[in-house]
Amino acid sequence: MNLTASLHPPKDNARLAPPWRHALSALLLLLAWVLFLYRDTGIAMVTIWARSETFTHAFLVPPITLWLIWRQRQRMAGQAPQPAPGVVLLAACVVFGWLLGDLVAVNAVTQLALVSLLVLAVPAVLGWPVTRLILFPLGFLFFAVPIGEFVMPQLMVWTADFTVSALRLSGVPVYREGLQFVIPSGSWSVIEACSGVRYLIASLTVGTLFAYLNYYSTKRRVLFVMVSILVPVIANWIRAYMIVMLANLSGNKLAVGVDHLIYGWLFFGFVIMTMFTIGIRWAEPDKSDKTIEAEKARQSTAPPFSPAKLWTITACFALLAALPHIALWSIDRAEGNAQVSLTAPRALAGDWHEVPQVGAGFKPAFHNPSAEINSSYASQDHTVGLYVGYYRHQDYDRKLVSSSNVLVVSKDPQWAQVASGSRSITVGGQTVDVRAAELRGTDLYSQVNPPRLVAWQIYWVNGTLTASDYLAKAYSAFYRLTGRGDDSAVIIVYSPKNQAGGAEAALASFLATNYTVINELLLKTRQQ
Incomplete structure (x- = not known):
């Protein structure tokens, strides 16, 4: 049979x-x-x-x-x-x-x-x-x-690096700070739309499909997929440079506004079509029909x-x-639906007392917290701003760790982030890492000495401190699984860079003296 x-x-x-x-x-x-x-x-x-x-x-x-x-x-x-x-x-x-x-x-x-x-x-x-x-x-x-958007920050940095280097090689003087730079004809900023992540994801998707349909050796398929990743990244760098140069040479009459995006997609389409035209020259014949009979023959040994x-x-x-x-x-x-309230203390330890807002109304861009405070405190010659965003009953619309929760959004009209890093500090008897950033106020092109802030950021997850997005998520999942809820907060302290004694000294002194008070405030809120 x-x-x-x-x-x-x-x-x-x-x-x-x-x-x-x-x-x-x-x-x-x-x-x-x-x-x-x-x-x-x-x-x-x-x-x-x-x-x-x-x-x-x-x-x-x-x-x-x-x-x-x-x-x-x-x-x-x-x-x-x-x-x-x-x-x-x-x-x-x-x-x-x-x-x-x-x-x-x-x-x-x-x-x-x-x-x-x-x-x-x-x-x-x-x-x-x-x-x-x-x-x-x-x-x-x-x-x-x-x-895939997690690669966007790095792509933005690479785009800015290439564009600035290419402009200087072209003889255009450039002053750069962070993702913003100034040339004689105006100022430019590398924002999310300039990262090239759209080109990269589209190219990878179409390139992978192209490789599967036209090649049958693993080597050729992998090679073409790698090309599909590299080409849009490099093409985006060239696109950004060409747009800035075109605007500079035309007195900002071309390649600005909507033209900026239109020229980008036209250039990307040309590059991708060229890549596929070259790739099709090494297409391999379909061998699948030759294996059908062999597969049917092997099926004769299959169990019933x-x-x-x-x-x-x-x-x-x-x-x-x-x-x-x-x-x-x-x-x-089991977690219930209790509401959260958070009140900023008027005075803290170490003679820190509440003062008018510092930082020209700066407020971190953390969205939809359950409760928040944004106050400023002074002690002797130091002034520090304190922001606490508290999150409970987190979901997809309200969560502590999110790509949209940042110190400053790219299109903020008042502030721009120009540097980032990390610092190790001692708070509450333990050494922890915090995220450090420098913010610059107003437009780089229109003001010689804009105001600057130094900001430190750390997450508080049910009493545990971490500066890592991934660890904050892991701690939150663990605490929810073990029945301790998802109460979390972001603690951000910021201070004018040019104040007496330096901003970092002010921030370190503030946290060393007052973290215990802040922690007690958060623990008390957790009990509500």
């Missing part, structure tokens, strides 16, 4: 064999169940696609994935579905990762976990032999996750299909997918 023939009817027969009917039904039900349970995560992904030009291309990823799978239908027909129970263990790790990500409201983690669950459902139900045939289409689905095994694994996977939602409901219920 020919097992392959019994499992897979001839191509001209439109009916599916019983194993495939069972398997596809189970897979569709499982995918629908996962999408239903994690619908909020999925909706958040689509919302980001719609509002961010960086990830608009993600709308095309699911249909492209389905098309890529459809192209492999004949090869898949050479295999019988064989559910893989071991995949359930991998799914257990993924759902736990989703739970941790949701506890601390990290979109990237929850969305990666959702896509991972959808992908793992395939080998769980259809088995690894079938999954290997569509491994790239399943992997391509991860391009639907709106992730078991519907009971299929539905058991599907049920276990479905139950596992529901467990983090049960755990999250239990954690949220």
